[in-house]
Amino acid sequence: MTRRVLALLLLPLLVLPPAAPPPATAAEGTVVGNAAPSWQTNGIVWALAHARGVIYLGGDFTAVRPPGAAPGVGEVPRRHIAAFDASTGALLGFDHVMNGSVRSLQPSPDGTRMYAGGEFTTVDGASRRGIAAFDLPGGALDPDFRPAADGRVGAIAVAGDTVYLGGLFTAVDGRARSRLAAVSAEGRLLAWSPAADGSVRAMTLTPDGSRVVVGGGFGTVNGVGKRAIASLDAGTGALHRWDGEPLPDCAQVSALITDGDTVYGAAEGTGGGCFDGSFAADPMTGIERWRDLCLGATQSLAVIRGVVYKGSHAHQCRYADGGFPDVKATRKGSSWHLLGLRASDGAMTSWVPNTNGRPLGPRVMATDGSQLFVGGDFTTVNREPQQGFARFEAAPDRTVPSTPGTPVATSVQAGRVTVTWRASTDLDDGTLAYRIYRDDGAAPVAEVTGFSRPWLRPVLSFDDVG
Template identity: 40%
Template structure:
């Protein structure tokens, strides 16, 4: 009996990684309540995840929009991190027309640059001590009370903050919260009638506008505080910050707003209509991790890590495809994007039509190497409804170091209906239960000699494991005649083969193959056509 196979790719981290490599969460999503619209932002505090966006109802997993058990939630909702169930947290955020269609109407056309969809809530952020939740976007009222694009809620009493009532003349996109201050960024140019060029700060206790007034010359999309609270790290589409060439990312003093040291430029400067912008920032210890989007070819739109104290770039990945969100957990950077070419990181090359992966994982620490490492974690989410304008799929992530929540405009996860929200966890919490991918075609047998058949089949792959084990069965046998384990992924699928010897000339045989991941989740191929053993013409001629 003779076996042969194509060279398999090198192993990558997954839910059963080699020693010294971080273990990803599984690609098998957990039961989670859904929304009936887009979730733009998530934040986690204690045992609760808060979701903000454009939706007016939430419903149980496995149910359709309009289900009798759905609950009314107006653009803001809260869920138990560990169970995916909703909490009693309920505040009506209104004033921006909600619609599930591509373009809700002309009232939204002037909101920001090239923004077709009014975003009732664009950003939610919990205070570091868990005492309050702040949220910003395009809304005008909360619980019937006037609130101009920014509001706060006490998480201990559930009451709307009566002091946080600034009058803001443009969208709030980014929020960072310290013990005393709420920092905001976005598209605005005035707060409470005073000039604030896309950045401002408010006193948490009184709601008063503070003198802090750095300026960005284009959209600010995201804010983060350094771990010591001394700096506000600013990300967005701007080429200048405080008049200095701090393209797309920079840092300002949390007290004065003055520029602070920033020793590198992870984002290249604009080149005509081609530019990159920063969409998300997450601080973990001394490092700020970021995601970028790009307009035009040849621009950076992956993930990066920067020292928060010096601004020195630690690593940049080189996958292509705009990044919308990131989360850092267990030494891994998880991201939402429309990655379509990761060949420079050992992944797949550009295809036509493009092959997209909407969720990725990579090592958070470069380990002293020139770049970090792409990991084997590829859950399946779609881009959203057929009439979706953005068609990006994931837009937000949050985590508590066990559960990884993902939100966006998607309507399917793992091929199953699931809208707006989903979550993942390590195999210790969410056992790896899904088998390798379909389709898994029937093996093909051909004559090898007058007493043998060569059986060949194309390998498949698993979304969260590189190792796949194949068992070959002859006829209706229940004991495999051959077993082999290879490493596979969706862009490198070897053809495997085995020569079944010692057969009787003139006998007929058919075969099937079973494939399993390291946790014995199996998928079986169909039976192949029966083939009669005979001497091949090129041998017996």
């Protein structure tokens, strides 16, 4: 029997019924992997916060520019703080002049005020040392909120009329406060005064509001050994239990968030044996529910609909469920800067868009409940120019799978042809389907599904016995 020669066309697509329309959302329930059009910044974005349909940005930038615009083109002055429409990414009129970096942003629970912390000493020419408040939705600087910190305010948490502050300061309003303090919504310094011996970089409240979980580069809190993370009474500042796995002395906690059930933390460090990953913990005990051991510092976290998004420069996640080996040898030192983990167990999802790093990439994340906002020092997203800020929507999914490997047809048995090809990959879906066409046929002779990720591209096959 003469062996048939097949003309093959392999088309990767999502696993759908043959007559189904194109996908509207990512198959695993993540936000989509393609970034939506958004304005950009000309410098690092250190802080993000969402309130009333607006995403607020703080950082080292001095100007913003339209989507797709090259550096220096179409720039509009925005000195360390800006606001974009959360749904469109368009620039809004919120415009203030800060004379130094903004490192933290946090809205009040009712969305009527935005607190900004950082290294500035004036706002619009008025004295504001490290902390300021803006009334929403109008955006005016609050003239009466004027507590003064003598160093960086790098973390803010708000509960009712109490504003908790963390950072590098040693005094507020001239009174000793060792990197932790609280003020009222009117700006009055409160008695809450736990003491940390190193920087406080992150804060979040437990779901019941009774405790403030703080993270940073400290080794003791209130004179007690508490490496990088501690739980404090929201009223008194006294220590509560936090029984998570100990962190090494080289580690710092860089981000803390909660979804109302769990506290999620991010860590970074330098040197062998350090912890660079993320973790999930019981908010009242600190007992960990999972920990990812990826290497490459984690800078930021956000949680949306059961997925924890992390911004990092992860280069090795071999111990994570669904993770990858060290990419330094295979990707010339590059890293996966954006990853999605299942909130339930920390397993890796197939959400794998990427940024570059200048030098680290993503520095902060925020959400409006459906979209993911990312800020940092990157200048590209998915290899396309986009500086400082990116926005990932819940839909539509416009990601396009990569081209599959060249199909190879072989036959070692009369009447049977085996077709093999290297799997494609996609930015937000792991299970793809491939339609196989014979010769110039209009209809596929088969559809084969296979699972893949950028670091896992198996060889797939189909036996044609028709």
